[in-house]
Amino acid sequence: MQRIGVFVCWCGSNIAATVDVQAVSDALAKEPGVVYSTNYQYMCSEAGQNMIKNAIKEYNLTGVVVCSCSPRMHEATFRKTVAAAGLNPYMLEVANIREQCSWIHKDKEAGTEKAIVLGRTAIAKVQLNAPLQAGESPVVKRALVIGGGIAGIQTALDIAEAGFDVDIVEKNPTIGGKMTQIDKTFPTLDCAACILTPKMVDCAQNEKIHIYSYSEVESVKGFVGNFTVSIKKKARYVDENKCTGCGECTTKCPMKNVPNEFNLGMDNRRAIYIPFAQAVPKVATIDPNYCNMLKNGKCGLCAKVCGAGAIDYKQQDQIVEEKYGAIVVATGYNPIKLDKFDEFGYSLSKDVITSLEFERLTNAAGPTSGTLLRPSDGKHPHTIVFVQCVGSRDTSGCGKPYCSKICCMYTAKHAMLTREKYPDTDVYVFYIDVRSPGKNYDEFYRRAVEQYGVHYIKGMVGKVAPRADGKIMVQASDLLADEQLHIEADLVVLAAAIEPDKSARPLATMLTASMDTNDFFTEAHAKLRPVESPTAGIFLSGACQGPKDIPDTVSQASAAAAKVIGLLVKDKLTTNPCVAQSNEMMCNGCSSCERVCPYGAITYVDKEFRMPDRTTRVRRVASVNPAVCQGCGACTVACPSGAMDLKGFSNSQIMAEVDAICQMK
Amino acid sequence: MNNEMMKEQVIRMSGVNPLKCMRCGKCSGTCPSYDEMEYHPHQFVYMVEKGEIDKLMASPSIYKCLSCFACVERCPRDVEPAKLVEAIRLMVVRQQGQNHLKANEIPALLDNDLPQQALVTAFRKYTK
Numbered sequence: 001m002q003r004i005g006v007f008v009c010w011c012g013s014n015i016a017a018t019v020d021v022q023a024v025s026d027a028l029a030k031e032p033g034v035v036y037s038t039n040y041q042y043m044c045s046e047a048g049q050n051m052i053k054n055a056i057k058e059y060n061l062t063g064v065v066v067c068s069c070s071p072r073m074h075e076a077t078f079r080k081t082v083a084a085a086g087l088n089p090y091m092l093e094v095a096n097i098r099e100q101c102s103w104i105h106k107d108k109e110a111g112t113e114k115a116i117v118l119g120r121t122a123i124a125k126v127q128l129n130a131p132l133q134a135g136e137s138p139v140v141k142r143a144l145v146i147g148g149g150i151a152g153i154q155t156a157l158d159i160a161e162a163g164f165d166v167d168i169v170e171k172n173p174t175i176g177g178k179m180t181q182i183d184k185t186f187p188t189l190d191c192a193a194c195i196l197t198p199k200m201v202d203c204a205q206n207e208k209i210h211i212y213s214y215s216e217v218e219s220v221k222g223f224v225g226n227f228t229v230s231i232k233k234k235a236r237y238v239d240e241n242k243c244t245g246c247g248e249c250t251t252k253c254p255m256k257n258v259p260n261e262f263n264l265g266m267d268n269r270r271a272i273y274i275p276f277a278q279a280v281p282k283v284a285t286i287d288p289n290y291c292n293m294l295k296n297g298k299c300g301l302c303a304k305v306c307g308a309g310a311i312d313y314k315q316q317d318q319i320v321e322e323k324y325g326a327i328v329v330a331t332g333y334n335p336i337k338l339d340k341f342d343e344f345g346y347s348l349s350k351d352v353i354t355s356l357e358f359e360r361l362t363n364a365a366g367p368t369s370g371t372l373l374r375p376s377d378g379k380h381p382h383t384i385v386f387v388q389c390v391g392s393r394d395t396s397g398c399g400k401p402y403c404s405k406i407c408c409m410y411t412a413k414h415a416m417l418t419r420e421k422y423p424d425t426d427v428y429v430f431y432i433d434v435r436s437p438g439k440n441y442d443e444f445y446r447r448a449v450e451q452y453g454v455h456y457i458k459g460m461v462g463k464v465a466p467r468a469d470g471k472i473m474v475q476a477s478d479l480l481a482d483e484q485l486h487i488e489a490d491l492v493v494l495a496a497a498i499e500p501d502k503s504a505r506p507l508a509t510m511l512t513a514s515m516d517t518n519d520f521f522t523e524a525h526a527k528l529r530p531v532e533s534p535t536a537g538i539f540l541s542g543a544c545q546g547p548k549d550i551p552d553t554v555s556q557a558s559a560a561a562a563k564v565i566g567l568l569v570k571d572k573l574t575t576n577p578c579v580a581q582s583n584e585m586m587c588n589g590c591s592s593c594e595r596v597c598p599y600g601a602i603t604y605v606d607k608e609f610r611m612p613d614r615t616t617r618v619r620r621v622a623s624v625n626p627a628v629c630q631g632c633g634a635c636t637v638a639c640p641s642g643a644m645d646l647k648g649f650s651n652s653q654i655m656a657e658v659d660a661i662c663q664m665k
Numbered sequence: 666m667n668n669e670m671m672k673e674q675v676i677r678m679s680g681v682n683p684l685k686c687m688r689c690g691k692c693s694g695t696c697p698s699y700d701e702m703e704y705h706p707h708q709f710v711y712m713v714e715k716g717e718i719d720k721l722m723a724s725p726s727i728y729k730c731l732s733c734f735a736c737v738e739r740c741p742r743d744v745e746p747a748k749l750v751e752a753i754r755l756m757v758v759r760q761q762g763q764n765h766l767k768a769n770e771i772p773a774l775l776d777n778d779l780p781q782q783a784l785v786t787a788f789r790k791y792t793k
Contacts, residue, residue: 343695343739393687394741432689462695462739477693479707484699 002063002127005036005055006119009043009068011098016041018102020112024067028119033127035059044074049081056085063091063126067119069098088131090577090648095122117661124660128653132577137627139225139573140325143564144169146217146507147330149177150550151542151557153199155328158561160208164568167322168203169212169231171503174279176200177332181262181356183363183370185550186413187444193278193365200280213281216503218319220327220510221600223630224537225573227324235315237286237294238272242310245282247274249302249311258290260367263360266375267367272302272311276365284310326537326564327511329521330557331504333543335496336391340398344390344494349466350376352492355386355407358414362421372422374491377470381490384418385474386411386429387461391497393432400497402518405547407495408435412448414493419452428455428487430476438551457485464492498547512598513538521545531560539563578648579629580636582622584609586643589620593635593644601628602635671718671756679752683714685742692736692746701729706736706746713749718756727754728765732790758793765791 008025010016021039029037036059040048043066055061064087066078071094079089097115105111143159145152148170159166168175182192203209218230253270260269262276271290274282284302292299293313303311335356338346345352351374353361364370374381388407391399408431415427429448434456436442448454459477466472474487500519508515513533514522521540524532531540541560542553567573582593584607594602605623608616622644624635635644636651645651666674676682692706699705704712704726712721721727730750737745757763766787 389689389741395685396741396743399741432687458690460689460691460694462691462693462735475694477690477699477705477707479688479690479693482705482708484693484696484705 002033002129003035003059003061004031004033004063004065004123004126005052005059005061006031006034006038006065006067006123007043007048007052007055008037008039008097008115008119009048009066010039010041011043011069011102012041015068015098015102015115018105018108018111019097019115020108021115023112024097024115024119027116028065028067028123031120031123033063034123036061043068044077049077052078052081053085056082056087061087063093063129065093065095065119065122065126067095067097067115067122070094070096070100090132091126091129093122093126093129095119120663121657121660124656125653128650128656129648132647134577135575135626136572137223137225137575139568139570140227140323141165141568142167142322142324143326143328143568144227144229144322144324145328145330145541147177147332147501147542147544148172148175148203148211148213149330149332149542150179150196150199151332151544151553152177152328152330153196153203154554154557155330155539155541155561155564156209157199157202157206158558159564159568160206162561162565162568163208164565165208165210167210167212167231167324169215169217171214171216172275173214173236173273173283173285174200174275174281175203175211175213176278176280178356179550180276180278181264181359181363183359183366184413184417186409187438187440189413189417197278197280200278204280211281212320213283214285217507217510222323223599223628225325225567225570226628227327227537229322229324229327231320231322233318233320235288235317236283237288237291237311237313237315238284239310239312239315240281240283242308243283243306244308244310245274245279245284246307247284248305248307249284250274252301252305254299254301255290255292258287263367264354264357266357266360286311286313326539326567328539328541328560328564329504329507329511329513329533329544330541330560331501331507331544333498333547334501336400336499338390338494338496341390341494343463344387344461344492345464345466345472346494349464349472349492350374351381351466351470351472351490352464352494354494354496355410355414356496358493362414362417372418379490380422380425382424383426383487383489384415384428384491384493385461385472385476385487385489386415386427386493386495387464388429388431388495389460389497390494392495394497400499400518402547403435404495404497405435406498406549409438409441409444409549411493411495412436412445412454415454416444416448416452419448419454426455427452428457428474428489430457430459430461432458432460438549459485498543500544504544511535511538531556531563537567575627576631577626578631578646579626580624580631580633580644580646581626582624583643583645584619584621586641587619587621587639588641588643589622590640591622592638592640593622596634596638597629598632598634599628599630601625601630668716668718671722672713672716675713675718675749675752675756678755679745679748681710681713681745681749681752683710683744683749686710686714686744687742689741691739691741692744695735695739697733697735698729698731702726706730706750709749709753710744710746713753718753721753722757726750727757728791730754754790758791764793767792 255271259265360366461476463475
């Protein structure tokens with residue numbers, strides 16, 4: 001029988017207001033094996049921890065139960081406390097009487113009763129606890145960054161700066177991401193390319209950084225410190241090492257009418273292309289959907305003009321396998337599709353565009369070389385209407401329920417720059433709320449109103465109807481004037497909501513990293529661990545975690561890098577001793593556990609067993625690699641003969657807990 | 666019946682929760698009858714929330730709504746302003762002698778382009 005001490009925490013009034021803590025410690029004192037029971041205002045404080053340490057020594061405790069907050073909060077704290085008093089840290093159990101009891105109940109009597117049951121459950125488990133020893137696993141000193149936008153670039157540069165190798169996997173032919181398509185950046189209006197391209201070049205030149213461009217992550221195995229990742233290098237039909245990026249092929253290719261995704265389809269590129277002048281790596285890529293040579297075997301012009309002999313029509317997708325200690329997700333965002341918003345007429349007129357398209361129309365490398373012209377007829381627009389919150393803050397099911405965060409500021413930027421360059425233009429911005437918190441942000445928005453004379457109107461556009469004469473009728477409400485407005489516009493710009501990139505969901509499955517209902521990656525703690533996924537060794541950078549502008553993205557990217565560096569500097573990680581083990585006498589060799597194990601920790605071995613009649617027999621039995629096992633428990637559920645058990649969460653411990661809950665008073 | 670009770674009844678009849686409104690004004694931005702109305706769709710939502718049912722019941726706006734449901738279709742928060750207009754109109758016509766359309770008024774209103782269907786609809790909307 002264990003000698004158990006019970007420590008009930010008040011958590012100030014967090015627990016004590018809804019749970020009679022004295023009654024709980026009194027009731028639990030009567031449980032079998034409990035030799036000491038008390039309560040205290042803050043068990044996690046130094047005084048509270050000293051109470052535990054002193055009681056362990058004074059009463060020769062062999063097991064400790066702390067009734068307090070969730071073990072996610074303070075299990076580690078109390079494990080250290082009992083270890084300091086000479087007890088094995090795994091002889092501690094935490095009964096969660098805060099998140100799962102006091103916070104969710106109002107009735108003190110019922111709350112107290114439930115807290116007693118939860119405490120009794122933990123006592124029943126501790127009775128069966130056995131000391132466990134944590135092992136060690138090595139750390140591969142290399143990081144993987146998935147996504148090569150500004151988030152991934154910044155994270156990679158910071159990790160490389162600390163001296164660790166880092167690989168960037170980017171699905172597009174060049175790194176740079178969305179920021180390459182943006183013209184100017186708020187609130188200082190410096191040119192996006194001018195501040196981004198030096199960082200892209202730094203990545204390419206840094207010998208610690210390896211860029212896998214035009215590549216995708218195929219599969220991820222392993223665990224923190226020891227991931228094995230398969231990367232698919234898609235065939236670009238050009239030898240990256242030979243191509244000099246001269247661009248001769250991209251001027252000679254006869255397939256001239258391929259929609260150019262870099263300019264969002266507003267102009268065309270060739271079938272062989274370099275996305276833009278500052279691309280990194282500056283290597284041509286053949287688009288297999290349009291290349292005549294690849295489709296029909298006719299043409300081959302690019303191979304003829306290539307002085308470097310880099311064209312290789314026979315190139316195949318290539319799978320590379322690499323080992324990493326940490327993985328950073330930086331998969332970014334995309335504007336949503338607007339097909340559910342017919343009222344804004346996006347599909348009806350070329351002159352109804354998204355804000356990202358507007359960026360391209362004002363960018364010197366864009367389809368109009370930076371002159372703001374209507375996509376339909378190439379004329380200067382004189383009246384421009386900007387519509388905010390298109391699909392953001394939308395709970396009707398057509399859009400996204402969240403605020404996309406960046407639109408207020410970039411719309412202020414667009415409106416301001418338009419008035420600056422073309423003062424004869426009338427610019428209207430329809431807003432629901434202008435959200436401009438941040439350093440120099442509100443000042444920026446006010447400048448658009450006060451200095452540049454942008455008409456900010458509180459209200460929403462209800463209808464956009466293109467007219468035969470090329471004008472676009474905009475019907476909207478002006479709530480403050482209580483009027484309905486009818487504006488004849490030349491150009492309508494929609495601030496479309498942003499959503500996580502489509503690649504994020506399958507990637508989250510591969511990484512066993514959790515996501516919210518909007519497909520944004522969930523952080524380990526919304527406030528205190530914002531750049532870590534709850535899955536150990538997976539870190540989050542940029543808009544894959546939530547809508548973010550460039551300054552926020554860069555801050556978070558560096559924060560994620562700091563966390564990665566903190567992991568990679570360690571030579572060894574302490575492993576979780578709560579791993580599976582197989583009772584070989586009971587194992588029937590069915591392989592069920594091997595099939596369900598997500599970490600590949602279970603193998604089968606042939607082993608000799610002595611039989612009762614003194615003969616020996618070779619049987620096939622499961623064997624768990626404790627360094628690889630993450631203690632998820634899937635195998636214990638799958639095992640039909642009950643041979644598989646999880647240390648620290650054994651079947652008998654869990655049944656004892658269930659019995660304790662079901663036990664009547 | 667006081668305004669507070671009427672507000673409860675309007676909310677129950679319409680199934681609308683005016684608190685979901687984020688005051689974007691898209692309903693009024695899309696309303697084809699806007700210029701005909703004294704109180705506009707977004708004001709219906711806000712005035713119901715404030716409990717000003719008597720003002721709405723006395724306003725001719727409740728007969729100007731075409732029930733085209735454009736506001737319902739386009740509301741980003743699923744508030745359904747037209748259902749509030751409908752509920753307030755019902756609050757009025759359900760009172761004794763408050764039918765908005767009487768059978769003997771029909772001949773004067775008839776014109777050759779008016780479809781039969783419109784008459785039926787009008788009776789459904791404006792009479793008990």
